[in-house]
Amino acid sequence: MGLTPSTRICAVGVSCTLSRRTILDDVSLELAAPVTVLLGVNGAGKTTLFRVLAGIVAPSRGTVTFTSPGRPTRPIADRDYSVGYLPQSPSPVRGLRVGDYLEYFAFLKHLPRQAARDQIGELLAVTGLEAERRTPTRRLSGGMMRRLALAAAVLGSPTVVLLDEPTAGLDPEQRIRMRELVREVGTRAPVLVSTHLAEDAAHVGDHLVVLHDGRVVRDQPMTHAWAGSGPDAAAVEQLFLAAVRQDDA
Numbered sequence: 001m002g003l004t005p006s007t008r009i010c011a012v013g014v015s016c017t018l019s020r021r022t023i024l025d026d027v028s029l030e031l032a033a034p035v036t037v038l039l040g041v042n043g044a045g046k047t048t049l050f051r052v053l054a055g056i057v058a059p060s061r062g063t064v065t066f067t068s069p070g071r072p073t074r075p076i077a078d079r080d081y082s083v084g085y086l087p088q089s090p091s092p093v094r095g096l097r098v099g100d101y102l103e104y105f106a107f108l109k110h111l112p113r114q115a116a117r118d119q120i121g122e123l124l125a126v127t128g129l130e131a132e133r134r135t136p137t138r139r140l141s142g143g144m145m146r147r148l149a150l151a152a153a154v155l156g157s158p159t160v161v162l163l164d165e166p167t168a169g170l171d172p173e174q175r176i177r178m179r180e181l182v183r184e185v186g187t188r189a190p191v192l193v194s195t196h197l198a199e200d201a202a203h204v205g206d207h208l209v210v211l212h213d214g215r216v217v218r219d220q221p222m223t224h225a226w227a228g229s230g231p232d233a234a235a236v237e238q239l240f241l242a243a244v245r246q247d248d249a
């Protein structure tokens, strides 16, 4: 569907049990544009939540739906909606160059040929990969591979975009570039982005969700993270620690 800025993805009472362990426990959240940051310690359940929101893993309980004004609430499998997903460790594909990789994703997403051509050109420019169009994906640096996978996730103008640790392992310059990209993507669709870095969270987020032991322990706007002239990573860190300690107490 054409992107409606007020389209939302909603999780209601989502629980997920894997190998008899409760990984997500009664998670409810609503994602709206532009960018929601998901913070959580290692093993908090962030990737599992992404996989549930992307429809890859079925929740044991609860629902994930899309809502748009004037339209009935739809399940995530509804073909009028789509999810763009950047996994935690995107891999190069042997034999595919950068341009081929995007064409392959455009094919998987059933994009008409001309729309695919236009969007691939635009996304290569936005991600700074224009000069790499003919580079084999195996030769890309980690940061370039993530930018390419992000372009693939955004192809076809998905209704919502899920980015699992897009800045992990990137050098400072690539991280700053990735943050700008995340903000850019947030102008196109609601974005959920996970990170371990309070600094990244402060720079990109409009809204903050803290996940701890599979439960949402904080869900609030990020306004506090802007101190005077700019984003304040220390404020985000304090908020995160307070939420987690309160939950542990």
Ligand SMILES: Nc1ncnc2c1ncn2[C@@H]1O[C@H](COP(=O)(O)OP(=O)(O)OP(=O)(O)O)[C@@H](O)[C@H]1O
Residues within 6 Å of the ligand: 018, 019, 021, 023, 040, 041, 042, 043, 044, 045, 046, 047, 048, 049
């Ligand atoms: N298929 C599975 N079967 C059993 N347990 C799983 C499975 N997948 C994940 N887990 C467990 O669920 C918990 C949450 O994992 P998940 O990858 O969602 O956390 P995370 O917050 O993304 O962690 P990280 O920040 O380290 O990436 C972990 O303890 C993990 O071992």
